[in-house]
Amino acid sequence: MVRNVLRCRALSWLSANIVGMGYQIVAxxxxxxxxxxxxxxxxLLASKHGFSAPRLGHLEWSEQVELTEEEATGLYAVLERxxxxxxxxxxxxxxxxxLDRDTVHRVRHVLQQPVLKMLRRTPRWR
Numbered sequence: 001m002v003r004n005v006l007r008c009r010a011l012s013w014l015s016a017n018i019v020g021m022g023y024q025i026v027a028x029x030x031x032x033x034x035x036x037x038x039x040x041x042x043x044l045l046a047s048k049h050g051f052s053a054p055r056l057g058h059l060e061w062s063e064q065v066e067l068t069e070e071e072a073t074g075l076y077a078v079l080e081r082x083x084x085x086x087x088x089x090x091x092x093x094x095x096x097x098x099l100d101r102d103t104v105h106r107v108r109h110v111l112q113q114p115v116l117k118m119l120r121r122t123p124r125w126r
Contacts (some may be wrong), residue, residue, distance in 0.1 A: 041099035057116035064120035
C-alpha cells in the first residue's frame with residue numbers, strides 16, 4: 001500500500017515537471033536550454049533577418065546535430081542584426097514562455113565559443 005502511494009506521488013511529480021520538449025545548444029561548457037516555443041521563435045526571428053537552416057527547425061526526440069561553422073556564424077550574425085534592430089521585445093515576464101533579448105544574448109554567447117556547437121532535443125523540465 002505504502003509503495004503504491006509513493007509510486008503514484010513520484011509519477012505525479014514527474015509528469016507535473018515534464019512539460020514538453022525543449023532544445024539545448026551546447027559549446028564546450030557554455031550551454032543554453034530553451035523550450036520548443038522559444039527555439040521556434042528564435043529560428044523565426046533569425047529567418048526574418050535572412051538566416052535559413054531548415055534542419056535546425058525541428059529535431060526529433062533525443063536527436064542531436066552538430067552545427068556547421070557556417071550555421072553557427074550565420075545564426076550569430078543574424079541574431080546580432082536582430083538585436084541592433086531592437087528585436088525581440090526588451091523584457092518579458094519570466095512566466096511567459098517567449099523569446100526575449102536576454103535569451104538571444106545568451107544563445108549568442110554559446111554560438112561565439114571557439115569549439116564545436118551541438119543542438120539537441122531534450123525533455124523540458126520546469
